[in-house]
Amino acid sequence: MTKNFYLNRRIWKRRLVGLALLVITVISIFPIATTILVSFKQQADITRKPPVIFPCDTPEQKFDIKACRWSVEGYQRVFAPKPDEGSLFGFKFTGNLLRIYIPNTLMYAFSTAFFVTLLASFSGFAFSRYHFRGHNALMAAIYAVTGVPLLTNILALYQMSITLRKNVGFFDDRMFLVFVYLGFFLPISVWIAKGFFDTIPRELEESALLAGCSTLGALFRITMPLALPGLISVFLLTFVNVWNEFIVAYLLVTKNEYKPAMFGLYDFLSQNIINLQVLAAACIIIAAPIVILFLFARKIFFKAMVEGAVKG
Amino acid sequence: MRSAKPRKPISYHLRKSLPFWLILPTLIVIIIVQVYPALYTIWLSMQARHATGWEYVGTQNFERLFGTGLFPESVGHTVIFLTGYALVTLTLGFVIAILLKQKVPFTGVYITLLFIPWIIADIIAGLIFRLMVTPDYGLFSGILQNPALFPPNGLSILTAARPAPWFGSFPFPPSPAMIYLILAASWRALPFITLLILAALQTVSHEVMESARIDGANLVQLTRYITIPLILPTMVVALFNLMLGGINGVGMVFSLTGGGPGTTTYVISYLLYVIGWGQLRFGRAAALALLIAAVNWLLILSVLRITRINDRSR
Numbered sequence: 001m002t003k004n005f006y007l008n009r010r011i012w013k014r015r016l017v018g019l020a021l022l023v024i025t026v027i028s029i030f031p032i033a034t035t036i037l038v039s040f041k042q043q044a045d046i047t048r049k050p051p052v053i054f055p056c057d058t059p060e061q062k063f064d065i066k067a068c069r070w071s072v073e074g075y076q077r078v079f080a081p082k083p084d085e086g087s088l089f090g091f092k093f094t095g096n097l098l099r100i101y102i103p104n105t106l107m108y109a110f111s112t113a114f115f116v117t118l119l120a121s122f123s124g125f126a127f128s129r130y131h132f133r134g135h136n137a138l139m140a141a142i143y144a145v146t147g148v149p150l151l152t153n154i155l156a157l158y159q160m161s162i163t164l165r166k167n168v169g170f171f172d173d174r175m176f177l178v179f180v181y182l183g184f185f186l187p188i189s190v191w192i193a194k195g196f197f198d199t200i201p202r203e204l205e206e207s208a209l210l211a212g213c214s215t216l217g218a219l220f221r222i223t224m225p226l227a228l229p230g231l232i233s234v235f236l237l238t239f240v241n242v243w244n245e246f247i248v249a250y251l252l253v254t255k256n257e258y259k260p261a262m263f264g265l266y267d268f269l270s271q272n273i274i275n276l277q278v279l280a281a282a283c284i285i286i287a288a289p290i291v292i293l294f295l296f297a298r299k300i301f302f303k304a305m306v307e308g309a310v311k312g
Numbered sequence: 313m314r315s316a317k318p319r320k321p322i323s324y325h326l327r328k329s330l331p332f333w334l335i336l337p338t339l340i341v342i343i344i345v346q347v348y349p350a351l352y353t354i355w356l357s358m359q360a361r362h363a364t365g366w367e368y369v370g371t372q373n374f375e376r377l378f379g380t381g382l383f384p385e386s387v388g389h390t391v392i393f394l395t396g397y398a399l400v401t402l403t404l405g406f407v408i409a410i411l412l413k414q415k416v417p418f419t420g421v422y423i424t425l426l427f428i429p430w431i432i433a434d435i436i437a438g439l440i441f442r443l444m445v446t447p448d449y450g451l452f453s454g455i456l457q458n459p460a461l462f463p464p465n466g467l468s469i470l471t472a473a474r475p476a477p478w479f480g481s482f483p484f485p486p487s488p489a490m491i492y493l494i495l496a497a498s499w500r501a502l503p504f505i506t507l508l509i510l511a512a513l514q515t516v517s518h519e520v521m522e523s524a525r526i527d528g529a530n531l532v533q534l535t536r537y538i539t540i541p542l543i544l545p546t547m548v549v550a551l552f553n554l555m556l557g558g559i560n561g562v563g564m565v566f567s568l569t570g571g572g573p574g575t576t577t578y579v580i581s582y583l584l585y586v587i588g589w590g591q592l593r594f595g596r597a598a599a600l601a602l603l604i605a606a607v608n609w610l611l612i613l614s615v616l617r618i619t620r621i622n623d624r625s626r
Contacts, residue, residue, distance in 0.1 A: 014414065014416050018418070024408055024426070031441060032429075034444055051450065053451060122334040122338070125334060126330070126331035140616075144609075148608065151560050151562065152349075152605040156353050179344075182341055183344065186338060187342060240431060244432075244433030244434070244436075245433075246434070247563060265567075276450070283436050286433075290431055295424065305504070
């Protein structure tokens with residue numbers, strides 16, 4: 001009887017915990033769900049007072065599943081498809097978001113992530129494998145740099161970009177932006193990469209060296225492949241960080257053709273104060289790739305996150 | 313003729329200097345993007361813009377900055393924001409981490425779903441929260457603007473003014489927009505903090521818990537005397553992480569409130585933007601940037617100290 005009671009209590013406790021988690025999850029997903037709902041409404045339902053959650057009411061009934069007025073108006077206005085004979089599907093998207101902003105963001109994120117991973121793997125390897133004079137001081141200095149807020153340097157970088165734009169012929173907003181991102185996301189990546197290299201046993205390289213492999217050969221043939229999962233997580237983390245970054249691009253990019261998606265979204269905000277469905281659709285379109293990427297690669301993200309968080 | 317010392321083979325040189333060459337590109341990038349701008353900001357903080365160029369003005373920028381009413385007000389907002397942000401996030405993060413640790417069915421699914429807000433950009437998170445309370449048309453505006461529920465005129469979060477301050481000029485109680493900003497920011501930071509605390513909870517040894525339970529400790533005592541002391545270092549690291557993110561994060565203010573209504577959500581980082589790019593007073597903005605950087609450095613140094621103590625005790 002007592003045992004039974006104890007078991008019962010345990011089962012109930014687990015059920016309660018499960019219920020609590022369910023409620024918390026629903027609450028935390030709720031803002032996203034409402035945004036998806038709003039993005040599928042039409043203008044007439046958006047500007048109604050008082051607002052309705054589901055655009056499904058009829059004069060007779062409060063909720064009628066058959067009367068729902070879902071529409072893709074918001075997405076249509078973001079994509080702005082125009083008929084075009086030459087295109088694949090007979091029309092092409094003329095909205096700035098898909099034509100300019102998202103390709104720009106992809107370019108910034110890919111190139112920054114690539115260079116960050118490359119440089120972080122080099123210096124992470126060096127810090128992990130060699131002990132030279134000033135090793136610890138340099139490591140600490142790089143860590144300290146992660147503490148310099150983006151916001152402090154942006155003033156100087158802004159002035160720098162003005163000077164360079166005036167005086168250097170080949171200066172390009174995009175190049176400068178990628179370089180600035182590289183500088184911002186490199187320090188913490190070096191620490192993360194060093195952490196990953198530390199977990200790879202040194203003996204593997206030593207035996208490769210004994211077998212006649214050169215140092216660089218050992219780095220590229222033995223260590224890099226083993227560190228690849230860690231480096232991928234550095235890549236993904238940087239990619240997402242650049243994708244989500246706003247203020248630096250907002251202050252450094254001057255031309256409309258070079259704006260990334262977050263900047264474009266901010267422009268949308270000022271143009272569509274009332275057209276909530278357009279804003280919501282733009283949010284969904286920009287956030288979706290990252291969320292999907294996260295859902296598929298969440299283990300990799302968590303790895304880099306914890307590794308980076310323990311250090312800072 | 314042969315030299316007294318035979319030249320060492322190139323590969324040997326390379327091997328000795330290899331770490332230097334590997335680290336060099338990183339150092340160059342960091343010096344250009346981080347070190348030089350930091351020094352430039354220090355220089356800029358003592359300059360003022362004139363028609364002919366920059367002029368040295370000493371500490372005038374700092375004096376003018378402290379002289380404006382907006383600066384103490386923004387500091388007050390930042391203090392309120394950070395306090396609320398840290399309190400909400402740490403408390404909820406702790407509770408959710410404890411729940412997740414029970415390993416009930418579907419925990420993996422819950423973790424994945426709970427983490428989606430973390431991956432969403434601050435500017436998008438701000439927009440999402442803005443959509444919900446847009447005056448008149450937002451989903452919650454119908455409820456919040458109902459005069460019966462929120463007398464006398466209903467509550468419009470994005471436009472409601474701040475109540476009269478209780479303590480002199482310190483902006484407390486905060487405006488509804490500030491409370492909403494805190495909620496939105498906590499929503500986005502919560503997953504990260506939860507994961508940190510959960511990772512720390514996993515290291516709390518099962519044997520210790522079990523033996524305490526056998527000795528008759530109840531759940532409150534277990535939490536109070538075993539769990540919390542063991543994860544306290546992590547909580548402190550989480551706290552500093554939150555502070556750093558909260559001081560420097562500005563995207564959400566941009567998209568959620570734009571500093572408004574009035575100046576009631578001017579946090580210090582938004583003030584920097586306003587002084588720098590709104591008023592084009594770069595010298596004064598640099599002075600403010602230095603102050604923000606100093607706070608950051610203090611926080612970072614404390615994290616370094618705490619993690620080092622933590623490492624030693626391990």
